[in-house]
Amino acid sequence: MKIMQISVFLENRQGRLYDVCSLLGDNNVNIRALTIAETESFGVLRIVVDKSELAVRLLRDNHFVANFTDVIAIEVPDKPGGLASILKILAENDVNIEYMYGFVEKFSDKALLVMRFEDTDFAQQILAKHNVRAVAEKDIEGL
Amino acid sequence: MIWKQDIECMSPGDMKVLQSERLKQLIAYIYRNCPVYKQKLDAAGVSPDRIKSIDDIKRLPFTVKEDMRDNYPYGLFSTTQDQIREIHVSSGTTGNPTLVGYTKDDLKLWGDVMARVLCCAGAEPGDTIQIAYGYGLFTGGLGFHYGALEMGLRIIPTSSGQTARQLKIMQDFKPRILACTPSYALYMAEEAKESGIDPAKGNWKIGIFGAEPWSESMRHEIELIWNMLATDVYGLSEIIGPGVAQECTHKDGLHIFSDVFYPEVINPQTGEPAADGEDGELTITTLTKQGIPLIRYGTRDIVSIRHEKCRCGRTSPRISKIRGRTDDMIVVRGINVFPSQIEHVLVGIEGTQPYYQIVVDRQAHKLDEVEVLVEVEQRFFSDEIRRLNEIREKIRKEIENVLSIGVKVTLVEPKKLPRSEGKAKRIVDKRKL
Numbered sequence A: 001m002k003i004m005q006i007s008v009f010l011e012n013r014q015g016r017l018y019d020v021c022s023l024l025g026d027n028n029v030n031i032r033a034l035t036i037a038e039t040e041s042f043g044v045l046r047i048v049v050d051k052s053e054l055a056v057r058l059l060r061d062n063h064f065v066a067n068f069t070d071v072i073a074i075e076v077p078d079k080p081g082g083l084a085s086i087l088k089i090l091a092e093n094d095v096n097i098e099y100m101y102g103f104v105e106k107f108s109d110k111a112l113l114v115m116r117f118e119d120t121d122f123a124q125q126i127l128a129k130h131n132v133r134a135v136a137e138k139d140i141e142g143l
Numbered sequence B: 001m002i003w004k005q006d007i008e009c010m011s012p013g014d015m016k017v018l019q020s021e022r023l024k025q026l027i028a029y030i031y032r033n034c035p036v037y038k039q040k041l042d043a044a045g046v047s048p049d050r051i052k053s054i055d056d057i058k059r060l061p062f063t064v065k066e067d068m069r070d071n072y073p074y075g076l077f078s079t080t081q082d083q084i085r086e087i088h089v090s091s092g093t094t095g096n097p098t099l100v101g102y103t104k105d106d107l108k109l110w111g112d113v114m115a116r117v118l119c120c121a122g123a124e125p126g127d128t129i130q131i132a133y134g135y136g137l138f139t140g141g142l143g144f145h146y147g148a149l150e151m152g153l154r155i156i157p158t159s160s161g162q163t164a165r166q167l168k169i170m171q172d173f174k175p176r177i178l179a180c181t182p183s184y185a186l187y188m189a190e191e192a193k194e195s196g197i198d199p200a201k202g203n204w205k206i207g208i209f210g211a212e213p214w215s216e217s218m219r220h221e222i223e224l225i226w227n228m229l230a231t232d233v234y235g236l237s238e239i240i241g242p243g244v245a246q247e248c249t250h251k252d253g254l255h256i257f258s259d260v261f262y263p264e265v266i267n268p269q270t271g272e273p274a275a276d277g278e279d280g281e282l283t284i285t286t287l288t289k290q291g292i293p294l295i296r297y298g299t300r301d302i303v304s305i306r307h308e309k310c311r312c313g314r315t316s317p318r319i320s321k322i323r324g325r326t327d328d329m330i331v332v333r334g335i336n337v338f339p340s341q342i343e344h345v346l347v348g349i350e351g352t353q354p355y356y357q358i359v360v361d362r363q364a365h366k367l368d369e370v371e372v373l374v375e376v377e378q379r380f381f382s383d384e385i386r387r388l389n390e391i392r393e394k395i396r397k398e399i400e401n402v403l404s405i406g407v408k409v410t411l412v413e414p415k416k417l418p419r420s421e422g423k424a425k426r427i428v429d430k431r432k433l
Helices: A016-026 A052-061 A082-092 A120-127 A138-143 B011-031 B035-043 B054-059 B065-070 B104-123 B139-151 B163-173 B180-192 B216-226 B338-348 B383-401
Strands: A002-011 A031-038 A042-049 A064-076 A096-101 A113-117 B084-090 B096-102 B128-131 B154-156 B176-180 B208-211 B229-234 B242-245 B254-256 B261-266 B281-288 B295-301 B329-332 B335-336 B358-360 B369-375 B408-413 B427-429
Touching: A002 A016, A002 A052, A002 A113, A002 A138, A016 A031, A016 A042, A016 A052, A031 A096, A031 A113, A042 A052, A042 A064, A042 A113, A042 B229, A042 B383, A042 B408, A052 A064, A064 A082, A064 A120, A082 A113, A082 A120, A082 B229, A113 A120, B011 B035, B011 B054, B054 B261, B065 B096, B084 B104, B084 B139, B084 B229, B096 B104, B104 B139, B104 B208, B104 B242, B128 B163, B128 B281, B139 B154, B139 B242, B154 B329, B163 B180, B180 B208, B180 B216, B208 B216, B216 B229, B229 B254, B329 B358, B338 B383, B369 B383, B383 B408
Parallel strands: B128 B154, B128 B176, B176 B208, B208 B229, B358 B427, B369 B408
Antiparallel strands: A002 A042, A002 A064, A031 A042, A064 A113, A096 A113, B084 B096, B229 B242, B242 B254, B261 B281, B281 B295, B329 B335, B358 B369
């Protein structure tokens, strides 16, 4: 089950992350997961929010470059070896992960990780086949 | 010494007779041999037999850079290509480069005016010259080469770059003359110091610097660091390459060789000649060229002109250092850069928009650096850094292919750069020239 991630282009300038967060906050959009990838001159902010359509519209209206990306939010057993057990499945089936990061909070006894795959559909098939649970978009909205 | 004493010190009256005769022949020659110019002259209602004196030049139409582009490659030639012995190209404003071609006699002319340049700067027969201008399609290296051959100098054709080797050659072969861009002269001084060489004890005593704008303060610095006389050379490939004008050792304006390159300084607003001492666009008619002679070619360089005799004895008019440009061209490390070239590249890359800005900077004693800011577009934005870097790299490579100089490309947020409202601020030139 895929969910929407929003990616935002950010120049390496003071206050830019604040600008994004306050824009979303002022409009009652809640950030559930977040990571930043940076280079020397720019960064890409990746977020999962409760109202993604609204968030992208707000960002673009305010001259940010923002895109949707399909990612999968996977429940990972919150115990030693929990993540390894998932990665083992992926590795054995030649599924490439582009990047991953964690949710701010859990909503069961399991940890929640956002994973971006090279081939999202294929990854989804493999995970389903091995009974790894992925969270649906409506679960995020309800968080 | 003065290379062509009879010409360079000719009385104004005799010079006018010579120029008038040459202009008559030139117009008849072009009218006969170049259909594009014939059409241009016909359209302006100028028949060659109405040209009787150099003063009639005012009746002739101007030639602009776009004429060269529109008639690329051979439209402005007055000879067939089998008469051409050498071609050079420089950057055009968009797409096509500017092509120039020399007949055997044109190359002889080039050697002659460059010999005048070298003498003007103080070279003596038997001197050694280190030519650190680029050899190749750029006219700098070969232009100096032909002049030095003509004059009888010992030539070290180092071309540009490989600074450590340049310095070793200077120490080992003791050339008295250095020819390169002024910024490279400063850069080499820095490199010399770092490798324990005292530039003030260097062997170069005369510098002939050009191909990029430079100021009096830069001259002062070069002269102090290298303990040499630093002179300014002017030229452009459309006219001949280097060899259009050169400062003598008095450094009081650049002597323009007006018997072959007839100068007018034109007020860009009115199209009328500017008075002596007033700024205007330098416009040149090549009185004796065969391959690609040009009538009243607008150089887009802003200068002023003076006609009084110089202390050195030369009577040729003198132009000021270049005070600016009528277009948005900038010169970086001797290479002409037009913003439109970068626009052209961006339009050609899928997903990019031509929203860009060029920032040129020169750290003290370093070479010019070019940074191109490009706005990130929704269409090529990706959540993956790798893809963004790929696009940045692609833009960089394509710009470098077109400009032939290294650039840094930086992606910026949209709507950050000025939109084309009239003359957009495409260039931020931070260099202290």
